[in-house]
Amino acid sequence: MNIMSEAAVEKALDQKMNTVPYKMIGKDVSVYYGEKRALFDVNLNIRENTVTALIGPSGCGKSTFLRTLNRMNDTIENCRVTGKITLDEDDIYDPTIDVVELRARVGMVFQKPNPFPKSIYDNVAYGPRIHGLARTKSEFDDVVETSLQKAGLWNEVKDRLQEPGTGLSGGQQQRLCIARAVAVSPEVILMDEPCSALDPIATAKVEELIHELRTNFTIVIVTHSMQQAARVSQRTAMFHLGNLVEENDTDKMFTNPDDQRTQDYIMGRFG
Amino acid sequence: MTDIASPAVRISTRPASAKRDIGIKRRYAAERRFRAYGIGAISLGLFFLALLLWTVFSNGYTAFQQTTITLPIEFTEKVIDPKGERTTDGKVLMTANYPLLVRDALIKQLGIDASKRPLVKQATDMVSASSRTLLRDIVVADPSVIGKTIPVTLLAEANVDSAFKGQIDLAVDQSKRKVKDQQVTWMNELASAGVLKKSFNTGIFTFGASSRPEAAGVGVAALGSLYMMLIVLVLSLPIGVAASIYLEEFAPKNRLTDLIEVNINNLAAVPSIVYGLLGLAVFINFAGMPRSAAVVGGLVLTLMTLPTIIIATRAALKAVPPSIRSAALGLGASKMQTIFHHVLPLAMPGILTGTIIGLAHALGETAPLLLIGMVAFVVDYPGSPMEPSTALPVQIYMWANEAERAFVERTSGAIIILLIFLVVMNLGAILLRRRFERRW
Numbered sequence: 001m002n003i004m005s006e007a008a009v010e011k012a013l014d015q016k017m018n019t020v021p022y023k024m025i026g027k028d029v030s031v032y033y034g035e036k037r038a039l040f041d042v043n044l045n046i047r048e049n050t051v052t053a054l055i056g057p058s059g060c061g062k063s064t065f066l067r068t069l070n071r072m073n074d075t076i077e078n079c080r081v082t083g084k085i086t087l088d089e090d091d092i093y094d095p096t097i098d099v100v101e102l103r104a105r106v107g108m109v110f111q112k113p114n115p116f117p118k119s120i121y122d123n124v125a126y127g128p129r130i131h132g133l134a135r136t137k138s139e140f141d142d143v144v145e146t147s148l149q150k151a152g153l154w155n156e157v158k159d160r161l162q163e164p165g166t167g168l169s170g171g172q173q174q175r176l177c178i179a180r181a182v183a184v185s186p187e188v189i190l191m192d193e194p195c196s197a198l199d200p201i202a203t204a205k206v207e208e209l210i211h212e213l214r215t216n217f218t219i220v221i222v223t224h225s226m227q228q229a230a231r232v233s234q235r236t237a238m239f240h241l242g243n244l245v246e247e248n249d250t251d252k253m254f255t256n257p258d259d260q261r262t263q264d265y266i267m268g269r270f271g
Numbered sequence: 272m273t274d275i276a277s278p279a280v281r282i283s284t285r286p287a288s289a290k291r292d293i294g295i296k297r298r299y300a301a302e303r304r305f306r307a308y309g310i311g312a313i314s315l316g317l318f319f320l321a322l323l324l325w326t327v328f329s330n331g332y333t334a335f336q337q338t339t340i341t342l343p344i345e346f347t348e349k350v351i352d353p354k355g356e357r358t359t360d361g362k363v364l365m366t367a368n369y370p371l372l373v374r375d376a377l378i379k380q381l382g383i384d385a386s387k388r389p390l391v392k393q394a395t396d397m398v399s400a401s402s403r404t405l406l407r408d409i410v411v412a413d414p415s416v417i418g419k420t421i422p423v424t425l426l427a428e429a430n431v432d433s434a435f436k437g438q439i440d441l442a443v444d445q446s447k448r449k450v451k452d453q454q455v456t457w458m459n460e461l462a463s464a465g466v467l468k469k470s471f472n473t474g475i476f477t478f479g480a481s482s483r484p485e486a487a488g489v490g491v492a493a494l495g496s497l498y499m500m501l502i503v504l505v506l507s508l509p510i511g512v513a514a515s516i517y518l519e520e521f522a523p524k525n526r527l528t529d530l531i532e533v534n535i536n537n538l539a540a541v542p543s544i545v546y547g548l549l550g551l552a553v554f555i556n557f558a559g560m561p562r563s564a565a566v567v568g569g570l571v572l573t574l575m576t577l578p579t580i581i582i583a584t585r586a587a588l589k590a591v592p593p594s595i596r597s598a599a600l601g602l603g604a605s606k607m608q609t610i611f612h613h614v615l616p617l618a619m620p621g622i623l624t625g626t627i628i629g630l631a632h633a634l635g636e637t638a639p640l641l642l643i644g645m646v647a648f649v650v651d652y653p654g655s656p657m658e659p660s661t662a663l664p665v666q667i668y669m670w671a672n673e674a675e676r677a678f679v680e681r682t683s684g685a686i687i688i689l690l691i692f693l694v695v696m697n698l699g700a701i702l703l704r705r706r707f708e709r710r711w
Contacts, residue, residue, distance in 0.1 A: 075600055077524065103603035110601070114594035116613060126612070127602045177598070184602060 023048040023188060023218040024069060029083035031064050031073065038064045041083065042244045044237055046188070051210060051219045053233035053250065055226065057265065060239040062222045066190050069220060070106035071099050087188070104131050107181035111193040113173035115165035115180070120157050123165040123176055124148060127184035143183055150216075151179035152209050171202020178209060182217075189213065191221040195228065207232050226266055230254050238262045327686050334684025337472035337485060338427035338435045340398060340461060342376040344406065345420045350375075351410060352417065364414065369406040373398055373425065380466065381457055393453055399426040401486035426474070427467065429484040429677035431458055435469065438676065449676075475684055479650040480661070480669075484677035487670070489685050491649045495565045495660030496634060496692070502569025502656065503576055503633050508626055510573075511580030518581075519588045520610055539578035546575045547639030555643060562644040563659035571639045576629035583625020587618035620704045627700035631693055637664040663689045 024046040031039040039061045046052050046069075054062040064073070071092060073079045085092050092102050104127075115123050124144045128134040134143050144161070148154040153175045157168070165176050174194055181189055191210070195203040210219060210232045223229050229236050230250060237247040238259070246259040257263050351357075351367040374395045377383075383390050402425045409423065410416060426432075430449040433439050435458060445452045461467035478488025522528045550571035554560045560567050591614045599609040615622075640646065646665050653660040661669070667689065670682040 070601070072597070072601060075596075100603045100605050103601060108597075108601035110594065110597055112594055114592075114598040116595065116598060117617065126599075126604075130602070130604050130608055130612075180598075180602065 020047040020050060022046065023087070025084075025086045026065070026068070027084045027086075029065065029068055029081065029085060031061070031068060032080040032082075033076070034078040038242055039068075040242045042239075044244055044247055046218060046220055047235060048218050049214055049216075050235055051214050051221060051233040052235045052237060053229035054220065054222045054237050054239060055224075055229050055265070056239035056245070058224075061242040062237075062239045063192055065239065066192055066220060066222050069188065069190055070103050070108055072103075072108065074099060104184050105186055106188040106190060107184055107186035109174070109177050109181055109189065109191045109194050112197050113170055113177055115168070115173050115176050117164065117166050119162045120148075120165045120168070120176060121161040124179050124183045127180060131184055133184065147179040147183035148176075150182050150213065151175045152205065152212075153179055169202070171198050171205055174198060174202070174206055175209060178206070178213075182213070186217065188218045188220065191219065193222050193224060196224065203228070226254070238265065240265070327683050327690070330680055331683025331685075331687045333436050333438070334475055334680040334687075335472050336436070336469045337474060338432040338467060339424045339470050340427050340467045341422055341424045342373070342380055342466065343420050344372050344376050344423045346372065346406075346410065346416045346418060347375075348417050357414065357417075364411050365407065367407070367410070369403045369410075370395065370400075372406060373402050381460070390453070393451060394457065397428050397431045397454055397457065399428050399483060399485045401426055401481070401483060424470075426485045429675060432485055433676050434458065435462070435467070438680075475681065476688070479652065480648045480666075481650065484673075484675050484681055487678075487681060489663060489666050489688055491652055492661045492663045492666035492685075493688070493692075494652055495568070495645070495649075496663045498565035498653070498656040498660065499569040499572055499662060500630060500634060502566065503572045503630060504626070506569070506573040507576045507580055507629065511577050511626075512584050512622060514577075515581045515584035515588060516610060516615070519585050520606065520614070535578050535581050539582055542638075543575055543636050544638040544642065546571050547642030549574065550639060550643045561657055561659070563647045563649070563661075565645075565653060565656040565658075565660050565662075567643045568640050568645050568662060569656065571643060572633040572636060575636065575639065576633050579629035579632065580622075580625050583628070584618070584622045587621025587625070588614060590621065591617045616707075619707045623700055623703050623707070627696060631696055634692060634696070635664050635689065637662075637668055640665050641668075663692065 022045045026042055026044045026046075029039055029042045029044070030037065042061075042065055044065065054066060056062045067073045068081050068085060069092075071081075073081060081093060087102070087105060090097060092106075116126065118126070121144055124147050125134070125140050128140065128143050134140045145154060145158075148157065153172060156172060157163075157176075165173065168176060174197070178189075178194075194210075195206050198206065207228065210221065213219060214234075221229075221232065233250045235247065236250045236253040238245040238253070238257075238261070240261055246253070246257060246262045248258065253262065254266060257266065348355075350371050351369075352363050354363075357363045374391065377394050377398065378385055378391060381394055383394055385391060405425065406423065409421075427435065430439070431454065434441070434450040434455060439448055439450055441448075441450075441455060450458075458467060474486065475488045476493070477490040478486055479491040481487040518528060518531065550567055554567045554570055555562055595613050595617065596609055599613050600606075604612065640662050645661055646669060647659055647661060649659050649661050663685065667682055667685045670678050670685060673682075
């Protein structure tokens with residue numbers, strides 16, 4: 001986990017974006033669903049402690065790319081991934097890489113809040129339990145508390161940890177899912193449209209949370225909302241029809257993009 | 272929108288909206304009609320259910336009462352052990368002339384002259400022949416009763432039982448009925464003396480097979496059914512759930528698994544008697560297992576129940592939202608962990624429902640058991656599933672074939688017991704379901 005102070009990170013992120021090292025490198029990534037090709041030789045690198053937003057019209061392959069980063073595509077039958085993706089120095093599609101271990105390092109938050117039908121406590125404790133990150137009751141208590149605090153949910157739920165996670169509001173459920181992902185201490189957190197099922201207030205809370213989380217985690221977020229991409233991310237990648245159109249600093253992307261298609265999409269001319 | 276804003280336009284659209292008005296009444300009428308059909312269908316179902324229950328209960332409730340005769344039996348040493356050999360020869364107590372004790376007590380009670388043989392015969396015919404074993408068991412259990420006089424409650428013979436319950440038309444000439452006028456007189460005499468009365472029939476729950484209705488019960492059959500249910504539960508639940516999990520979660524989707532799936536669906540529709548033939552051929556003739564044994568019945572019923580459980584379990588597994596799987600996989604749970612920690616607990620209510628339906632089905636199954644020899648006259652309780660026994664539905668089937676008047680009510684009584692078995696099982700299923708569902 002990163003030990004840089006928040007201020008230092010902010011500085012690094014805002015001023016020297018191009019010097020931030022890469023956390024994940026995607027080289028010539030193509031994805032096929034059976035005969036259909038969904039991604040065409042995407043070369044996209046994810047910078048450390050940065051929020052990278054993936055934008056683009058529906059069906060452009062941004063979610064598909066996101067899911068290649070922790071091999072969630074493995075669960076889909078007929079899905080085939082070619083090219084190379086590395087996490088630090090490890091090729092994550094190498095046969096020697098254990099997918100369970102990979103997903104402990106690259107966590108994921110889904111579009112629809114999907115807490116387990118268990119208590120709030122058990123939701124958060126589940127990851128540490130299966131990965132053996134905590135052994136005793138007090139260790140579990142600790143990891144649950146810190147994770148919920150990181151997800152900004154602790155104060156709201158600390159008195160009802162034994163109540164079902166499914167009984168929370170939508171926004172709270174999504175933050176519970178983030179806490180659950182954080183509890184495993186991943187290096188990268190993937191978020192697949194985490195706010196699309198939430199109201200504006202809950203969305204604002206989650207966005208604020210993403211902003212805070214970036215000091216400790218590398219975050220990749222898929223979003224349909226241009227404003228959200230502009231608000232939370234430092235880097236933005238634009239996908240179109242399975243191709244990576246442009247990847248740039250978010251500020252530049254939304255003010256003076258290099259590619260005409262990006263310009264058109266951001267202006268709302270298609271999508 | 273425009274016609275709200277401007278009245279002029281609205282006027283012009285009126286004919287169109289008038290045309291659109293057609294059919295509203297018809298639509299409501301159609302809906303009412305459909306509801307009436309539905310209510311009709313349900314009423315018909317309820318009517319037949321009520322008819323069934325009424326028939327069974329009105330015929331069967333009397334089976335839970337039994338007429339008994341309590342007589343002071345004098346355990347005379349002269350009759351039981353005339354030569355005083357009981358300490359040296361164990362057979363003496365087993366073979367003693369116990370009916371003579373009953374006869375003596377009865378003629379004393381009724382005040383009949385022992386030399387009038389036809390009268391004495393009529394009197395002793397009123398008491399069940401099962402009295403012999405009853406008295407023998409008393410003496411064998413405690414030989415010190417010899418020489419004493421003890422009141423013993425004996426079962427009335429089935430025809431006296433029926434007559435006392437008012438099931439025999441006494442207006443018919445006595446040559447055409449099994450209970451003679453003299454016996455009816457005695458019966459009423461004994462009843463007014465409080466010697467002969469109706470009491471709760473525990474025998475129907477505990478006795479084994481008997482050709483004498485008053486001494487017949489479903490005890491052996493119930494134990495056989497219980498053995499079989501345990502075998503079915505222990506075998507078919509784990510096998511069925513394991514098969515479903517493999518097919519649903521792990522197996523590749525190809526021609527072979529498609530074929531397996533089609534076959535499982537077909538097996539669920541195979542007539543149960545075919546399973547009986549299979550059991551006869553494989554378990555008894557090939558594997559050499561004992562005939563009439565609950566273990567073979569249990570195995571056959573397991574085979575019959577498996578498709579039901581597999582289909583129900585697969586449906587329950589399929590119904591678990593994919594988001595739960597993604598959540599667990601995304602956290603780095605292995606496929607096994609995902610299934611056993613999350614999917615299976617959520618599918619549990621559905622699995623239990625399927626299992627209980629399968630078990631209830633198996634409990635009421637008769638045809639396959641006939642083929643493996645469970646339709647047998649079994650008097651003694653089976654000590655293990657390897658020993659001969661019968662099953663509840665088979666016992667009902669056998670009693671329904673009996674000619675005696677008193678077996679009619681006992682057949683219905685046994686059906687009531689089977690229904691109670693089923694209701695208890697279903698209640699258990701509902702409670703389990705609630706428990707699993709109430710967790711969240």
